[in-house]
Amino acid sequence: MRRNNCDSPLPQQTRKIGPTRRSVSGYYPFRLEKHIQYESALERDFIIRKDFSLSVQDVIPQPCQIPFVLNGQSFNYTPDFLVFYKLGTASFPGYTKPLLVEVKPAQEWRKNWRKWLPKWKAAYAYAKQQGWIFRIHDESRIRDVAFLNITFLERYKRMQFSHEESEYILKTVQEMGSAPFHYLLARHFMGIYRGQGIAHLWHLLALRQLDCDITLPLNDFTELWIPEHDSE
The missing domain is CATH 1.10.10 (Arc Repressor Mutant, subunit A)
Known part of the structure; x- marks a missing residue:
């Protein structure tokens, strides 16, 4: 299992996010320590959730490029975020594994899940190899009661x-x-x-x-x- 050790170097952003006409993009000031790029309002809200959580150590945008094959052609897939958690009082075996995340509106992934399944399978296998967990987060996982509370407290x-x-x-x-x-x-x-x-x-x-x-x-x-x- 790799990347779970607090002494290991953290992955860096692998793809820069440019301006986009189809959605909201920008930088979020994560704990006033750094600015995290996002390319949609849902991604921004995901960062807001993680920024509030005291168990979160760091959030890295566009953390890795994962190769996958579709119809005989090779492609690279870049997930949206990698979240590292603090060890805290937990023993290493009980440590919360880093979370590799794709942020997608429910309407989009339900419409395109068959087309996107190969890259998501590759991400799942890659995350398992690294000692991480891969998840897809849509509005139901991000804009919930906790998010409403966090925005209220702002x-x-x-x-x-x-x-x-x-x-x-x-x-x-x-x-x-x-x-x-x-x-x-x-x-x-x-x-x-x-x-x-x-x-x-x-x-x-x-x-x-x-x-x-x-x-x-x-x-x-x-x-x-x-x-x-x-x-x-």
């Missing part, structure tokens, strides 16, 4: 709050292990400060100073805890 990222108040909230959560949203709101923001408190708690979650099960709807009963940044 508006709270740039808000400014007292550092002392933030530390007080985080200390409460740290001491309790976890706490529901409504409890923290009642404990730290009563009366006229309730509205400010709601924004403050979402702000801490948006900045990943707090964590939750992002796959569930966000509400007063959302359970919050301190993320283990170093171990994920």
Whole structure:
């Protein structure tokens, strides 16, 4: 099994993405460390999902070229992304395998799956050889409840709050292990400060100073805890 070792060099982008008339293209600022190219709105949303996840180590666009044969002719297929995950507290055998991904709208892959099957079979075999997993992600895997939550939290990222108040909230959560949203709101923001408190708690979650099960709807009963940044 290869490319699972954290000391191994990560693959680099193999194909540059140029301007396109048929879809949205651009660069996404991944954790303010680098810019990741995308060539559709769905690809951009995929990166947004991975950017939010603390278990994700890195996302590499256009990571490799995979040879395949169709009707006796040789071609190269370039998947959209390769996602590496952090080892965290898991043992190496239990480590989440890197994910090789093709991002395609459901309408497109359902219409063209027979034509694209040879290259996807080649990608599956290549990923298995590398110790990776190959998957196709459409809207159902990307624009789900988690994505709606992430886009909702985006508006709270740039808000400014007292550092002392933030530390007080985080200390409460740290001491309790976890706490529901409504409890923290009642404990730290009563009366006229309730509205400010709601924004403050979402702000801490948006900045990943707090964590939750992002796959569930966000509400007063959302359970919050301190993320283990170093171990994920």
